[in-house]
Amino acid sequence: MTADITAQQPGERPALPAVPGRRSPLRRRLQTIGTLALVALAPVLVLATAAVLGPLTVTPTGPWLRLVLLADLIYILLVAALVMARIARMIAARRSRSAGSRLHMRLSALFAVIALVPTVMVAVFAVITINIGLEGWFSDRVRNVVGTSLAAAEAYQAEQAENLVEDGQYVAWLLDSRLRANPFLSEGELRQLLSEAQAGVQRGLRVAFIIDGDGTLRLRGERSYLFDFIQPSQADLQRAAEGEIVLIRDWENSEFRALVPLEERADRLLYIARAVDGALLSLLDDTQATIQLYNQLERERGRVLLNFGLIYLGFAVILILAATWLGMWFAERLSRPVGRLAGAAEAVGAGDLEVQVPEEKGDDEIATMGRVFNQMTRQLKMQRDALLANTRQIEERRRLFDSVLSSVTAGVIGLDADGRVDFVNRAAEALTQISAADAQTRSLDAVVPEFGPLLARLRNGEGHMGGRVQDELRLSRAGRLETLLVRVAERRTAAGRLEGYVVVFDDVSELVSAQRMAAWGDVARRIAHEIKNPLTPIQLSAERIRRKFGRQLEEAEANSLAELTDVIVRQTNDLRRIVDEFSRFARMPEPDRRPCDLVQILRDAVTLQEARMEHVAIALDLPGREVVLDIDATMIGQALTNLIKNAGEAIENRAEKGYLPDGYEPRIAVSLQPGAAAVTLTITDNGIGLPDDTARLFEPYVTTREEGTGLGLPIVKKIIEEHGGTLSLQPAPPDEAGGHRGAMAVIRLPLLGAGRGGRGRGAENGKSKPAAAATAAK
Numbered sequence: 001m002t003a004d005i006t007a008q009q010p011g012e013r014p015a016l017p018a019v020p021g022r023r024s025p026l027r028r029r030l031q032t033i034g035t036l037a038l039v040a041l042a043p044v045l046v047l048a049t050a051a052v053l054g055p056l057t058v059t060p061t062g063p064w065l066r067l068v069l070l071a072d073l074i075y076i077l078l079v080a081a082l083v084m085a086r087i088a089r090m091i092a093a094r095r096s097r098s099a100g101s102r103l104h105m106r107l108s109a110l111f112a113v114i115a116l117v118p119t120v121m122v123a124v125f126a127v128i129t130i131n132i133g134l135e136g137w138f139s140d141r142v143r144n145v146v147g148t149s150l151a152a153a154e155a156y157q158a159e160q161a162e163n164l165v166e167d168g169q170y171v172a173w174l175l176d177s178r179l180r181a182n183p184f185l186s187e188g189e190l191r192q193l194l195s196e197a198q199a200g201v202q203r204g205l206r207v208a209f210i211i212d213g214d215g216t217l218r219l220r221g222e223r224s225y226l227f228d229f230i231q232p233s234q235a236d237l238q239r240a241a242e243g244e245i246v247l248i249r250d251w252e253n254s255e256f257r258a259l260v261p262l263e264e265r266a267d268r269l270l271y272i273a274r275a276v277d278g279a280l281l282s283l284l285d286d287t288q289a290t291i292q293l294y295n296q297l298e299r300e301r302g303r304v305l306l307n308f309g310l311i312y313l314g315f316a317v318i319l320i321l322a323a324t325w326l327g328m329w330f331a332e333r334l335s336r337p338v339g340r341l342a343g344a345a346e347a348v349g350a351g352d353l354e355v356q357v358p359e360e361k362g363d364d365e366i367a368t369m370g371r372v373f374n375q376m377t378r379q380l381k382m383q384r385d386a387l388l389a390n391t392r393q394i395e396e397r398r399r400l401f402d403s404v405l406s407s408v409t410a411g412v413i414g415l416d417a418d419g420r421v422d423f424v425n426r427a428a429e430a431l432t433q434i435s436a437a438d439a440q441t442r443s444l445d446a447v448v449p450e451f452g453p454l455l456a457r458l459r460n461g462e463g464h465m466g467g468r469v470q471d472e473l474r475l476s477r478a479g480r481l482e483t484l485l486v487r488v489a490e491r492r493t494a495a496g497r498l499e500g501y502v503v504v505f506d507d508v509s510e511l512v513s514a515q516r517m518a519a520w521g522d523v524a525r526r527i528a529h530e531i532k533n534p535l536t537p538i539q540l541s542a543e544r545i546r547r548k549f550g551r552q553l554e555e556a557e558a559n560s561l562a563e564l565t566d567v568i569v570r571q572t573n574d575l576r577r578i579v580d581e582f583s584r585f586a587r588m589p590e591p592d593r594r595p596c597d598l599v600q601i602l603r604d605a606v607t608l609q610e611a612r613m614e615h616v617a618i619a620l621d622l623p624g625r626e627v628v629l630d631i632d633a634t635m636i637g638q639a640l641t642n643l644i645k646n647a648g649e650a651i652e653n654r655a656e657k658g659y660l661p662d663g664y665e666p667r668i669a670v671s672l673q674p675g676a677a678a679v680t681l682t683i684t685d686n687g688i689g690l691p692d693d694t695a696r697l698f699e700p701y702v703t704t705r706e707e708g709t710g711l712g713l714p715i716v717k718k719i720i721e722e723h724g725g726t727l728s729l730q731p732a733p734p735d736e737a738g739g740h741r742g743a744m745a746v747i748r749l750p751l752l753g754a755g756r757g758g759r760g761r762g763a764e765n766g767k768s769k770p771a772a773a774a775t776a777a778k
Contacts, residue, residue, distance in 0.1 A: 035329045038079060042322035045072055046315050072314060079321040086328050103335045103342070111327020119316045119323075147291075160256055160276050161247050167205065168245065168260040171197040172270045179264035187219060195222040198272075206255060209271040210262075213241050218268065232259060232271065240269050337366045341373060353381035411484075413503040414491075419444050419455055422500070431484065431507055432475065444503070450475055451503055454488045458501070467492075472508070476692065483509040535576050542568040591632035591722050595752055598627045598636070598679060599672065605640040606670055613648040613668075621671040627679055630752050631723050639716040643683050643745050644668065646712065650687025650743055657688065659740070678725075678750050686735045686742040697729060725749040 045068075052068045090105050174197050179185055185193075190210070198208040198221040207228045210219040215231050230253075236246045240259035248257040260270040340357050347355040355377060359370045405412050405425045411432065414423030420443055424436040432448050445452035450473050458469045467490040475482050486505040492498055546565040550558045599622050606620055651666040669684040691697070698717045720727040725748050732742040 032329075035325065038082075039322045039326045041075065042318050045075055046318055049314065072318065076317055076321060079318075079325055083321060083324055083328065086325075103338055107331035107335055108328045111331055112324045115320055115323030115327060119320050123313065123316050157249075160274070161249070164256045164258050164272070164274050165245055165247060167201050167274075168258040168270060168272050171201065171205075171208065171272065172260040172262055175270065176262060176264045179262075183264070191219045191221070194219055197221075198223060204274065206273045206275050207271075211269050211271050213237060213267045213269070228273070230257070230273075232257075237269070241267075337370070341366075341369060344373060344377075348377060348380070353377050353384055410504055410506040413439075413444070413448070413451075415444055415455070415501040415503065417498050417500050419459075419501065421447055428505075431482070431505065448475075451486060451488070451505075454486055455501060455503070458488050458490065473505075482507055483512050531575065531579050535572050535579070539569055539572045542572070591635050591719070593630045593632055593723070595628050596631050596633040596636075598629050598631070598681075598749070599623065600626075601633055601637050602640055602670065602672060602681070605637055605644060608641060609644045609648065612645075613651075615666060616648055616651055617665065617667040618644075619667060619669045621669070623672060623674060627672065627674050628752050629679070629723075629749055631749065632719075635719045636723065639719045640681075640683075642712050642716050643747075644670070647683055647685035647687060647743070647745075650685050650689075652687075654686075654688040659688065661740070663736070674751070678748050681747040681749070682744055683747075684732045684742065684744040686732065686740065688743075689741055690729055690731055690743045698727075720747055720749070723749055 049068050049072055052064050086108075090108065094102065094105055171194075175190070175193060178193055179190075194208055194210060198205050207224040208221040209217055209224055209229060211217055211232075215234075215237055217226075217229055220226070220229070230250070232240075232246075232248065236248060236259055240246045240261055243261055245261075246259040248259070250257060255273050255275045257271065257273040260272070262268045262270060344355050344357045356374045357370050359367065359374065361367065405423075408425070409427055411428030411430075412423070412425045413421060413428050416422050420441050421439045422441070424434065424439050428434070429436055434447055439447045444455055454469050454471055454473075458467070462469060468487060470485070470487045473484050473486050475484055484505045485508045486503065489502050489504070490498060491500045491502055542565040546562055550561055553561060602622065603620070606618055610618055647668045651668075654660065655666070664686075667686060669682070671682045671684075673680045673682075697713050717727045728746045730744045730746060732744040734741050
């Protein structure tokens with residue numbers, strides 16, 4: 001079918017279709033001679049068989065007939081076995097995906113159809129011709145006469161049945177009418193009426209009875225005798241009881257009987273009978289038997305057709321098998337070189353450019369294709385080696401580029417010339433909360449709308465510094481407001497053609513917060529220095545004025561002076577307290593770290609606030625063992641006290657604003673969960689909740705309360721960070737009363753020996769800790 005595919009070098013290759021080995025020239029020559037001999041023997045056998053059979057009208061006999069028929073049978077079996085073996089080989093080659101197997105199968109099928117269709121058409125034409133000749137042996141006149149007799153007998157039968165049904169309906173109607181007029185009609189009167197109805201029917205009724213539903217005789221006409229009564233079957237009685245007029249054909253007694261239900265008498269049936277002509281009914285049977293005989297005779301011509309068909313079939317089988325075998329042999333010779341090239345082409349498609357095909361001798365097209373194919377594969381191998389070397393260099397550069405972009409902390413988004421996203425690194429996904437897969441081929445305005453104006457500015461020519469724009473933007477993602485420094489630049493080729501844009505951005509929220517904290521610290525120091533100095537002289541002067549001039553004035557004026565000076569003293573004290581808070585914020589003392597039990601510190605802070613917030617239920621979830629941390633107990637205690645106090649004030653703020661649904665119970669939940677390297681402490685309330693921008697709550701002088709200074713949370717955050725921990729504010733889980741979300745402060749502190757984020761113990765640095773940060777309102 002196909003020849004093998006040789007390669008210049010052995011080695012690892014992709015899986016290729018199986019290709020059978022090449023046959024030797026002697027074997028191919030013997031196969032050709034045998035095939036042609038078998039094909040030439042077919043018409044010889046056909047002519048011999050026709051000569052032995054002789055004329056079709058004579059039944060052939062003799063030993064020559066048996067000998068020729070035996071030769072025909074042996075030839076048919078031999079060629080059929082060869083054809084089936086070749087078909088099995090083709091199917092096996094097709095299943096093993098042998099090269100050229102599909103072409104071989106298609107060519108074989110085509111040649112088989114070409115041989116089969118004309119032979120079958122000739123056989124069908126011959127059978128039709130013989131059938132038309134046999135049609136003249138059967139007369140249409142006879143068929144018409146037999147059919148007319150059958151129709152006459154059937155018409156008589158139908159007429160008798162129809163008349164009997166009509167007479168039965170008439171008698172039933174007559175009885176129902178009299179019963180409807182006189183429901184209490186006696187049985188004697190009803191019998192008299194039945195006799196009159198029987199006598200009044202012109203076509204005559206043999207008997208007329210009235211029976212009940214189970215076939216019991218109830219009344220009979222005067223000329224209806226008991227020996228004429230024939231019990232109806234239960235099936236007929238059931239049909240009549242259901243309201244159907246039942247016609248009973250009694251061929252043995254030459255009569256038709258009918259059952260008609262009576263509407264005015266429940267469970268009563270009219271049972272009548274009429275004699276029919278048995279001779280006519282016998283004629284109907286004879287006619288049917290005649291037609292059956294005629295049909296049997298007509299079917300006999302099929303035997304004649306079968307004889308002719310068998311002869312034609314034998315000739316057709318011999319010729320078809322010979323033609324099929326010849327076509328399959330020719331298809332194999334034609335598909336072998338083509339399959340060889342197809343297998344080699346599949347190998348090339350699978351990446352094996354070392355494949356070569358055997359080059360046939362000669363100058364025909366197939367031999368030329370083999371030589372050109374081998375030359376093509378050699379050239380392709382050389383070109384592929386060069387391409388692979390270039391591809392390896394490009395891939396190494398691409399991996400380096402992807403590694404660099406994935407490792408940088410800045411977000412990078414690549415855009416094409418139309419402003420659609422074609423690259424997003426991991427940092428960009430984390431900062432903007434987008435997915436690289438979802439962002440592909442989408443516009444920048446749809447992916448990150450906040451960056452759209454910057455790209456528009458660059459496209460409108462507002463860029464500077466060589467086609468770049470830069471701005472500081474604020475993004476809100478997942479309830480968190482971030483400050484990003486965004487730069488948008490153009491990407492151009494060496495020829496200056498625009499390829500796309502690059503958006504680079506970084507989170508500068510902590511930098512901005514640190515700058516603000518530093519600025520507020522400097523402001524606090526200046527306020528503490530510039531404002532605190534005059535406060536004592538002002539207070540002393542006010543008290544001195546009250547003492548000196550209070551005795552010289554009238555009582556009313558002295559009281560007024562005392563009130564005014566008291567106002568000055570109170571306001572001076574309030575101002576001194578504010579200045580002290582600014583001073584503490586500006587000069588946070590170094591924590592004096594010592595191993596302390598955080599459980600006891602937290603329990604003391606909760607106990608302190610429970611006395612102050614009697615209307616709030618505080619739930620405490622603490623471990624049953626000590627949790628020792630390297631912390632400043634005083635500073636951590638004051639920080640926890642401040643957070644619990646803020647939680648209580650948030651509940652009071654919610655009550656003041658009237659956000660109290662039915663079933664609301666103010667509560668604060670305090671939980672401490674030790675981990676492997678750190679502890680997590682949460683303080684949750686169901687108060688007023690958090691604003692959208694939670695990051696600004698840690699900035700100085702930012703508060704949500706009218707009487708707060710805005711220094712409490714910055715001081716707490718600074719204390720936690722000095723101990724190497726973190727503080728974050730998150731929305732609390734929805735409560736059961738209305739689904740409102742309060743606030744939840746989450747503190748994480750390292751365990752003892754897990755590392756510290758501060759600057760060391762204050763005692764080790766030789767410093768004493770002054771009064772720690774006061775608990776300021778939020």
